[in-house]
Amino acid sequence: MAGNSIGTLFRVTTFGESHGKAIGVVIDGVPAGLPLSVEDIYRELILRRPGHRFATSRAETDYPEIISGVFRGVTCGSPVTIVVWNRDVDSSPYEELKYTPRPGHADLQMMRKYGFDAWDYRGGGRASGRETVARVAAGAVAKKLLCSLGIIIVGYLRSVGRIRLRKEMFDLEALMRARLSPVKTFDPEFEKEVMDLIDEVRRRGDSVGGCVEAVAFNVPPGLGDPVFDKLKADIAKAVMSIPGTVGVEFGLGIGLSEMYGSEANDALVIKNGYIRYLRNVQGGIVGGISTGEPIIVRVYFKPTSSIAAGIHTVDIRNLREVHVKVRGRHDPCIAIRAVPVVESMLAIVLVDHAMRCGLISTDRLTLREVRNIEENWRLYIQYGPPLDKTDEKQRRL
Numbered sequence: 001m002a003g004n005s006i007g008t009l010f011r012v013t014t015f016g017e018s019h020g021k022a023i024g025v026v027i028d029g030v031p032a033g034l035p036l037s038v039e040d041i042y043r044e045l046i047l048r049r050p051g052h053r054f055a056t057s058r059a060e061t062d063y064p065e066i067i068s069g070v071f072r073g074v075t076c077g078s079p080v081t082i083v084v085w086n087r088d089v090d091s092s093p094y095e096e097l098k099y100t101p102r103p104g105h106a107d108l109q110m111m112r113k114y115g116f117d118a119w120d121y122r123g124g125g126r127a128s129g130r131e132t133v134a135r136v137a138a139g140a141v142a143k144k145l146l147c148s149l150g151i152i153i154v155g156y157l158r159s160v161g162r163i164r165l166r167k168e169m170f171d172l173e174a175l176m177r178a179r180l181s182p183v184k185t186f187d188p189e190f191e192k193e194v195m196d197l198i199d200e201v202r203r204r205g206d207s208v209g210g211c212v213e214a215v216a217f218n219v220p221p222g223l224g225d226p227v228f229d230k231l232k233a234d235i236a237k238a239v240m241s242i243p244g245t246v247g248v249e250f251g252l253g254i255g256l257s258e259m260y261g262s263e264a265n266d267a268l269v270i271k272n273g274y275i276r277y278l279r280n281v282q283g284g285i286v287g288g289i290s291t292g293e294p295i296i297v298r299v300y301f302k303p304t305s306s307i308a309a310g311i312h313t314v315d316i317r318n319l320r321e322v323h324v325k326v327r328g329r330h331d332p333c334i335a336i337r338a339v340p341v342v343e344s345m346l347a348i349v350l351v352d353h354a355m356r357c358g359l360i361s362t363d364r365l366t367l368r369e370v371r372n373i374e375e376n377w378r379l380y381i382q383y384g385p386p387l388d389k390t391d392e393k394q395r396r397l
């Protein structure tokens, strides 16, 4: 199975299957000198952890272990390996499912490509949403490195089904409130609507699609190259590799395709002595290169394909069409849990490009970089949920 890695200088490789021993990541290209603790990674993993009623009931602790690349609390320049052990595994529903592939999941393609006897069907195997634990662990390292440039990324839910966030908000502090919301929104009105919808969808044994928006603040101009390695192309690839995605947009996105040039054209203006884009309609990237405006990316997710209400499929034992109810623990809305995953993929691409254009050291961080990282990371973690006694318990499980 190829294609388990992404990035050039900051190269992330994920491993592990949903119901295997562990999910993990090897990050090649982390410069020496980055202060990195298990808590730094755990803080991010908490944001994607299931275990509340708006997510799957699979009760994962998701406490990470750093296996290599960190010595005395600081990266030493060798590959950083992070592992999260799979604890709350129940593979029994997949014994029935393995003969009745879910049309919206990867089941049929996986068995066709890798062979029915070889493919790990338990929990979706490698195609499981659980693989994204590894992405969020790598995202924590990437986000911390981005602190050297003062870059901060925040993601939030933009829509669920036909319910849309009606507020445009680009204030970092206000957006960061989404980190404390069980459905990852900064807007209390929208939060209530989403919760009601999810409760109703769950009662019906159904699922629902949604959209995540992520904004990267303080990105300097110059990241990305103008032809095949455009920043938007690399971000699009990274986010579209998240399981369950169906589309991506930057800035006004598809909306621009419905406009006249006279409406769509941005304006260049002078603000505080700098050339700036007035409306940032392309979401911080023009010509494949960052403009210095916030990068705004929207990622669309399909509804979860495993639904208790039932799916129409084929029983591959006798080639009969059947209707089956999918048992097991599934997310009613992938988009909610995907918020930190989108943030992480954006962070991974930005670090890689910042290294490629010499804005973040590749071998060893300078003292100045470390100072910036420590200062900005301290500010950043204030926005997230605090670690409490339960988290201490997770460590020992």
Ligand SMILES: Cc1cc2nc3c(=O)[nH]c(=O)nc-3n(C[C@H](O)[C@H](O)[C@H](O)COP(=O)(O)O)c2cc1C
Residues within 6 Å of the ligand: 056, 104, 105, 106, 124, 127, 128, 129, 130, 132, 242, 243, 244, 245, 304, 305, 306, 329, 330, 331, 334, 337, 338, 341
């Ligand atoms: C965070 C996250 C959680 C997910 N949870 C589920 C789930 O509980 N049940 C399910 O059927 N699919 C879930 N998915 C989606 C599947 O992994 C996805 O549909 C499958 O890999 C095929 O996706 P693709 O067609 O986009 O490649 C989840 C995805 C993500 C990102």
